[in-house]
Amino acid sequence: MGALLGDDVVEAGPGDLVFKPRNQWHTFWNAGDEPCRILEIISPAGFERFFRELSDMGGAAQADEEALAQLSDRYGLMMRPETVPELLERFGLRMGEPLSGGWTPPAL
Numbered sequence: 001m002g003a004l005l006g007d008d009v010v011e012a013g014p015g016d017l018v019f020k021p022r023n024q025w026h027t028f029w030n031a032g033d034e035p036c037r038i039l040e041i042i043s044p045a046g047f048e049r050f051f052r053e054l055s056d057m058g059g060a061a062q063a064d065e066e067a068l069a070q071l072s073d074r075y076g077l078m079m080r081p082e083t084v085p086e087l088l089e090r091f092g093l094r095m096g097e098p099l100s101g102g103w104t105p106p107a108l
Helices: 048-056 065-074 081-091
Strands: 002-005 008-011 026-029
Touching: 026 081, 048 065
Parallel strands: none
Antiparallel strands: 002 008, 002 026
């Protein structure tokens, strides 16, 4: 896994822990050629619903701009989708290519 935490770039392998402080700009991605699985612990509970709603919108790349802004406001989140093209180029990433063995969130 690769992560951008503020201005710091971090790479993590199997078994590594990455701490993303609250209220710090961050993003993370699969930095390898194989599927990458992460366990994200969010406390206090409740923010996990943001990801369900975002998924229902088709993800940040497919979501209607206004709907995404409303979702972000509802959860007190600042998203900067306009930074995605630069991040893709900077880290040699691709979006929208499904990986085998992907995870599907369980129905609530």
